[in-house]
Amino acid sequence: MIDFHTHILPGIDDGSRDLSMTEEMLAEESRQGVTEVVATPHFYAHRMSFDRFLENRDLAARSTAELLKKRGDLPKIYTGAEVYYFQGMGRAERVKELCVTGTDTILVEMPFAQWNEQVFDDMHDLVMRQHLKVVIAHIERYYEFQKDRSVWDEVFGLPVTRQINAGSFLRGWLKSRFAMKVKREHPETLVGTDCHNMDKRRPNLLEAREIIARKIGQDALDESDARLDQLLQDAEEI
Numbered sequence: 001m002i003d004f005h006t007h008i009l010p011g012i013d014d015g016s017r018d019l020s021m022t023e024e025m026l027a028e029e030s031r032q033g034v035t036e037v038v039a040t041p042h043f044y045a046h047r048m049s050f051d052r053f054l055e056n057r058d059l060a061a062r063s064t065a066e067l068l069k070k071r072g073d074l075p076k077i078y079t080g081a082e083v084y085y086f087q088g089m090g091r092a093e094r095v096k097e098l099c100v101t102g103t104d105t106i107l108v109e110m111p112f113a114q115w116n117e118q119v120f121d122d123m124h125d126l127v128m129r130q131h132l133k134v135v136i137a138h139i140e141r142y143y144e145f146q147k148d149r150s151v152w153d154e155v156f157g158l159p160v161t162r163q164i165n166a167g168s169f170l171r172g173w174l175k176s177r178f179a180m181k182v183k184r185e186h187p188e189t190l191v192g193t194d195c196h197n198m199d200k201r202r203p204n205l206l207e208a209r210e211i212i213a214r215k216i217g218q219d220a221l222d223e224s225d226a227r228l229d230q231l232l233q234d235a236e237e238i
């Protein structure tokens with residue numbers, strides 16, 4: 001079992017505060033049967049340079065690697081980023097450096113506003129010009145802003161992968177109905193936790209997978225697991 005979306009590296013964003021919280025979160029992932037975790041700290045191009053981000057991530061990954069060495073029972077970790085959309089990202093060469101290390105797979109957080117043609121052009125260029133495998137983070141969080149669905153439809157007409165947060169299958173009638181509908185219609189849709197801590201945003205992948213297996217069927221999980229295997233082929237462990 002793989003958790004593709006986490007804020008589990010210590011002290012780098014609004015996720016895990018320190019190494020002991022990282023340890024607790026990883027132990028909880030492991031308890032639920034997660035064997036691989038992709039660490040996806042937030043990257044905001046308007047707040048931090050690429051170099052600074054990569055340096056910070058490297059430091060956090062190094063201390064976490066020490067922890068993994070000390071304890072033999074924690075999941076493997078790959079490093080990536082949750083890259084917040086910025087205008088022109090489709091043509092920004094360095095965006096590639098934010099892919100999951102060793103792969104061409106990138107997790108993109110989209111604007112929490114009406115998407116426009118520029119947003120589509122950037123996604124188009126990431127996929128078609130830079131040949132990246134784009135995963136759109138927690139798609140359930142943008143939907144309400146798309147009064148005009150035409151750009152939404154165009155974006156998902158591209159060969160991108162949808163990701164939905166585990167919690168959205170578990171809470172709120174409207175959100176869980178949307179999540180189930182997407183997972184049923186597009187079973188390759190990834191389920192990730194987007195875990196930030198051990199409190200309100202804790203690792204909860206197992207619970208979501210159980211409910212999906214019950215309501216939609218194990219096949220839907222097998223499809224997204226197969227998609228994840230493709231996306232993470234050649235990913236390098238920390």
Ligand SMILES: [Fe+2]
Nearest residue numbers: 005007082194
């Ligand atoms: Fe996130």
